[in-house]
Every structure is written in structure tokens, then in C-alpha cells.
Amino acid sequence: MTSQRARDRMVDGLATKGGIRDRRVLDVLRSLPRHLFIDEALASRAYEDTALPIGQAQTISQPYVVARMTEALIEHRLPKRVLEIGTGSGYQCAVLAQLVEQVYTVERIDELLRNARRRFRKLGLDNIRSRHDDGRLGWPEFAPFDAILVTAAGAELEPALLDQLAPEGCLVAPVGPPGRQQLLRVRAGEQGWVHERLGEVSFVPLLGGTG
Numbered sequence: 665m666t667s668q669r670a671r672d673r674m675v676d677g678l679a680t681k682g683g684i685r686d687r688r689v690l691d692v693l694r695s696l697p698r699h700l701f702i703d704e705a706l707a708s709r710a711y712e713d714t715a716l717p718i719g720q721a722q723t724i725s726q727p728y729v730v731a732r733m734t735e736a737l738i739e740h741r742l743p744k745r746v747l748e749i750g751t752g753s754g755y756q757c758a759v760l761a762q763l764v765e766q767v768y769t770v771e772r773i774d775e776l777l778r779n780a781r782r783r784f785r786k787l788g789l790d791n792i793r794s795r796h797d798d799g800r801l802g803w804p805e806f807a808p809f810d811a812i813l814v815t816a817a818g819a820e821l822e823p824a825l826l827d828q829l830a831p832e833g834c835l836v837a838p839v840g841p842p843g844r845q846q847l848l849r850v851r852a853g854e855q856g857w858v859h860e861r862l863g864e865v866s867f868v869p870l871l872g873g874t875g
């Protein structure tokens with residue numbers, strides 16, 4: 665159940681039923697062992713297209729959502745430096761790390777971050793810098809970023825994150841209250857930021873402070 669065959673089946677489903685087109689994204693999902701990002705007790709479900717608990721009342725995102733967000737983030741231009749808010753299991757971050765030069769990721773729950781770092785080391789992913797902090801503040805020391813991906817839903821877009829986006833940058837984030845969240849993509853237009861709605865999603869909330 666944790667074999668390449670299970671992973672292939674999952675990715676084929678994302679392409680045919682899910683409509684994910686970007687080869688680069690599909691190839692990374694095909695190669696990355698998602699079962700290493702969840703508790704062993706749940707490993708047999710790792711290649712179902714579903715979110716799963718990772719402890720601390722948090723979840724690893726559904727593979728379709730990871731694929732869709734990644735595709736949206738790199739569609740117009742492949743970013744070099746990406747900031748992710750909400751490391752969680754580290755799966756989304758590991759996907760990004762195989763597509764871009766450098767990933768920065770911020771998580772507010774220390775235990776989750778420590779587990780994610782262990783996975784990054786085990787997989788030899790050495791282009792990830794991670795930090796324990798409230799990600800709503802971004803990571804000013806390394807700004808600006810070519811792309812920012814938020815994996816927890818806030819009531820609105822965080823102004824600090826938009827401030828840390830490069831002029832040609834792209835931000836993808838779920839926004840809205842539980843049950844009514846939209847995935848938004850923000851990019852620079854001729855007269856300021858242009859917002860696009862990419863569809864309804866369901867994420868854990870973006871919380872303040874650190875845990």
C-alpha cells in the first residue's frame with residue numbers, strides 16, 4: 665500500500681479525474697513518498713486522495729489540493745525562492761523543494777516542525793529553511809519572495825505577506841471562514857494586485873502566536 669504502484673494510481677487519478685495538467689507537479693507527486701509524512705498507523709491510507717490527521721489537531725493536505733496549489737503557484741513563471749506558511753507535515757514543502765531553488769517555511773507548532781525537519785533530512789532535501797514562528801508575519805529577513813503559499817485559512821489576506829512578495833510575484837492562499845473558504849491567487853497587474861478565485865477549499869485556520 666505504500667508502493668510505487670499505489671502512488672502511480674493516486675497520480676493517475678489526479679490527472680484524469682482531478683484535471684491536474686502540469687507534468688512537473690505530477691512527476692514530483694509520483695516520486696515523493698507521502699507515507700513518510702504521516703503516522704505509521706495511517707500509512708496504508710497515504711495514497712488515498714484525502715487529508716489525514718498529523719496530530720495537534722492539524723492535517724496533511726489532500727493530494728489534489730497540494731497539486732492544485734502548486735500548479736497555480738508555478739503556472740505563469742517558475743519561482744526561485746518560495747515562502748510557505750504552515751509547514752505541518754512538511755509534504756507540501758517537500759513538493760515545492762523539488763521544483764524550485766529554495767523554500768522557506770514557517771510553522772507555529774514546534775512539535776510538527778521538528779517532525780517535518782526530520783523528514784526533510786531523511787529525504788536529503790537540503791534547500792529548505794524552516795522557522796518556528798507566527799507565519800502571518802512572513803519571514804522579513806529573506807523577503808522578497810518570488811512566490812508565497814499559505815496552507816491555512818485566514819479571514820483575509822495578510823498584508824505582511826503581500827508586502828514580502830516580489831513585484832512579479834505570485835501568492836496562493838485559502839481565505840474565508842470555515843465552510844466558505846476560497847482559494848485565491850494574487851499577482852501583480854497593471855494597476856496593483858489582481859485577485860483570482862480558484863475554487864472552494866477546506867483548510868484548518870491560520871492562527872495567531874506560536875504553540
Ligand code: SAH
Pocket residue numbers: 722723724725749750751752753754755756757770771772773776797798799800815816868869870871872873
Ligand atoms: N502544508 C501542510 C499543511 C498543514 S495544515 C502539509 O503539507 O502538511 C496547516 C498548518 O498551518 C498547521 O500545521 C498549522 O499549525 C499551521 N499554522 C496555522 N496557523 C499558522 C501561523 N499563523 N503560522 C504558521 N503556521 C500556522
